[in-house]
Amino acid sequence: MRVLIALGGNAMIGPDGSATQQAQQAAVELAMKRVADLVAQGIEVVLTHGNGPQVGNLLVKNELAADVVPPVSLDWCGAQTQGTIGFLILNALEQALAERGLRRRVATVVTRTLVDAADPAFEQPTKPVGRFLPEAEAARHRASGQHWQNLGDKGWRRVVASPQPIEIVDAPAARALMDAGFIVVAAGGGGVPVVRDSSSGMLRGVEAVIDKDLAAAILARTLAADILVIATDVDQVVTGYGTPAATPIGKISADALAELAAAGEFAAGSMGPKVTAAVRFVRGGGRLAVITSLDRITDAVTGGYGTVVRAD
Amino acid sequence: MRVLIALGGNAMIGPDGSATQQAQQAAVELAMKRVADLVAQGIEVVLTHGNGPQVGNLLVKNELAADVVPPVSLDWCGAQTQGTIGFLILNALEQALAERGLRRRVATVVTRTLVDAADPAFEQPTKPVGRFLPEAEAARHRASGQHWQNLGDKGWRRVVASPQPIEIVDAPAARALMDAGFIVVAAGGGGVPVVRDSSSGMLRGVEAVIDKDLAAAILARTLAADILVIATDVDQVVTGYGTPAATPIGKISADALAELAAAGEFAAGSMGPKVTAAVRFVRGGGRLAVITSLDRITDAVTGGYGTVVRAD
Numbered sequence: 224m225r226v227l228i229a230l231g232g233n234a235m236i237g238p239d240g241s242a243t244q245q246a247q248q249a250a251v252e253l254a255m256k257r258v259a260d261l262v263a264q265g266i267e268v269v270l271t272h273g274n275g276p277q278v279g280n281l282l283v284k285n286e287l288a289a290d291v292v293p294p295v296s297l298d299w300c301g302a303q304t305q306g307t308i309g310f311l312i313l314n315a316l317e318q319a320l321a322e323r324g325l326r327r328r329v330a331t332v333v334t335r336t337l338v339d340a341a342d343p344a345f346e347q348p349t350k351p352v353g354r355f356l357p358e359a360e361a362a363r364h365r366a367s368g369q370h371w372q373n374l375g376d377k378g379w380r381r382v383v384a385s386p387q388p389i390e391i392v393d394a395p396a397a398r399a400l401m402d403a404g405f406i407v408v409a410a411g412g413g414g415v416p417v418v419r420d421s422s423s424g425m426l427r428g429v430e431a432v433i434d435k436d437l438a439a440a441i442l443a444r445t446l447a448a449d450i451l452v453i454a455t456d457v458d459q460v461v462t463g464y465g466t467p468a469a470t471p472i473g474k475i476s477a478d479a480l481a482e483l484a485a486a487g488e489f490a491a492g493s494m495g496p497k498v499t500a501a502v503r504f505v506r507g508g509g510r511l512a513v514i515t516s517l518d519r520i521t522d523a524v525t526g527g528y529g530t531v532v533r534a535d
Numbered sequence: 536m537r538v539l540i541a542l543g544g545n546a547m548i549g550p551d552g553s554a555t556q557q558a559q560q561a562a563v564e565l566a567m568k569r570v571a572d573l574v575a576q577g578i579e580v581v582l583t584h585g586n587g588p589q590v591g592n593l594l595v596k597n598e599l600a601a602d603v604v605p606p607v608s609l610d611w612c613g614a615q616t617q618g619t620i621g622f623l624i625l626n627a628l629e630q631a632l633a634e635r636g637l638r639r640r641v642a643t644v645v646t647r648t649l650v651d652a653a654d655p656a657f658e659q660p661t662k663p664v665g666r667f668l669p670e671a672e673a674a675r676h677r678a679s680g681q682h683w684q685n686l687g688d689k690g691w692r693r694v695v696a697s698p699q700p701i702e703i704v705d706a707p708a709a710r711a712l713m714d715a716g717f718i719v720v721a722a723g724g725g726g727v728p729v730v731r732d733s734s735s736g737m738l739r740g741v742e743a744v745i746d747k748d749l750a751a752a753i754l755a756r757t758l759a760a761d762i763l764v765i766a767t768d769v770d771q772v773v774t775g776y777g778t779p780a781a782t783p784i785g786k787i788s789a790d791a792l793a794e795l796a797a798a799g800e801f802a803a804g805s806m807g808p809k810v811t812a813a814v815r816f817v818r819g820g821g822r823l824a825v826i827t828s829l830d831r832i833t834d835a836v837t838g839g840y841g842t843v844v845r846a847d
Contacts, residue, residue: 306618
């Protein structure tokens with residue numbers, strides 16, 4: 224059985240939200256123990272991960288060093304985090320496996336994800352990134368072409384395009400490594416976004432971020448995974464979230480979950496894309512998708528714990 | 536025939552030394568045309584690359600944002616550049632191949648390189664990195680444990696450990712991809728330096744940089760490359776460099792070249808490690824090593840151009 228696990232970017236920072244190098248390393252080491260537990264059950268695992276807090280740090284660096292070193296675009300920030308988080312996962316997962324008597328090799332592939340240059344997201348950026356700034360500073364960035372949103376008391380925050388992933392360009396490399404026995408880390412941060420030049424056919428990076436769960440759903444199908452596990456902060460998806468009627472969802476059909484989503488049950492920036500990814504994976508032919516917390520991924524895969532989405 | 540090409544970090548910045556994102560992209564696109572020319576000759580190619588100017592930029596960002604975002608260590612900077620340069624190479628090389636009618640896939644592997652925690656380099660840092668700063672600012676960094684060197688009129692510059700590479704930890708992933716038909720990019724920037732914890736056996740990143748040519752020599756042997764090509768700024772290695780007696784070296788034995796190196800013919804931070812890498816590759820059983828300029832790599836491999844090092 225092959226399982227693709229999508230780890231939240233928040234699972235790779237400290238419990239207090241700290242994204243220092245030490246906090247990231249400690250969090251990844253903890254996460255990889257849970258992944259190794261799953262491998263120890265004889266499950267074939269592929270990994271992908273988010274990178275929100277990490278890209279946030281890189282954007283601050285871009286901004287504060289801009290007078291000396293030219294800032295780099297969001298696709299480069301994504302590529303940078305594939306390097307660092309991929310590196311942490313290599314060390315931590317190999318160690319967690321060794322502690323369980325498993326001598327498996329892990330490999331991280333720099334991964335591009337194709338998006339459509341005509342995706343409406345480029346006209347209507349909606350994904351908040353980086354830190355909050357006062358209006359005057361936001362205005363300076365807006366003057367240079369960036370989109371910033373007034374979020375009231377907290378200040379202004381940059382919003383960027385989050386286009387739909389179409390294809391995981393480097394999935395064949397991930398598959399070749401998987402076939403050779405490696406546990407593969409791919410499409411980190413949803414993949415580095417690229418568009419195809421219509422005349423030359425060349426792929427080029429584009430200023431955008433890709434939802435890592437939506438990318439994971441495509442990668443899971445491309446690699447013929449049986450199960451997509453979306454590991455997040457909560458054990459189950461909840462309807463009526465934050466109300467007295469809050470109810471966790473156990474087993475549910477893709478259609479029923481899609482209906483709840485259409486009724487506005489899930490927040491756009493948080494549970495919404497996870498639900499969409501689960502629905503897409505199952506509707507595309509995946510056996511089942513599970514949304515649960517990192518600590519429960521083995522229970523989810525072997526015992527049906529969490530919010531389990533099936534075709535019917 | 537299998538050839539490992541080591542591209543200088545300076546081959547991936549603008550002709551004026553600019554390391555903006557645009558300059559890096561343009562330089563990589565140019566370099567990949569030459570690599571594609573070689574592939575078009577039927578040669579099996581593996582790529583590695585330097586990252587000096589790129590890490591320099593990241594260190595400046597670390598420094599200028601330090602009050603808001605905690606700086607990351609040199610191993611992380613290296614991992615970041617494997618992401619960005621690897622990403623550029625994927626796009627540029629696939630395009631250059633397509634323009635030559637070649638439908639080959641390229642893959643970039645995040646690569647660790649093992650060093651010895653007891654390497655004397657950690658006691659005697661010698662490799663200059665990042666920008667020059669005035670004495671007062673250097674003193675502040677020295678107070679926090681960094682090593683800085685007084686370079687006279689230009690100011691002070693940080694020096695870091697450059698330990699000897701022992702093993703390319705992720706070479707098996709590179710080999711698996713190569714065996715599956717990919718042109719592989721690996722060990723960028725010499726690889727992300729790791730040491731092995733003597734009790735747990737775990738690999739961990741370490742504050743250091745690794746010479747990319749010395750790492751390339753090991754990678755080339757590990758992947759059973761026939762030829763190691765070190766692509767740099769000059770067509771040939773020169774004895775008596777900068778003197779009226781300057782003489783380019785054509786064909787030479789590893790022993791004769793090693794003797795010239797021992798006599799102090801080659802600068803430590805520049806031609807020295809390239810010569811050492813060439814000698815090590817050939818002495819370790821490699822068929823031949825060539826040091827030449829990027830523009831001549833096809834001539835070097837197919838016609839014996841450049842400084843060609845053989846066992847005898």
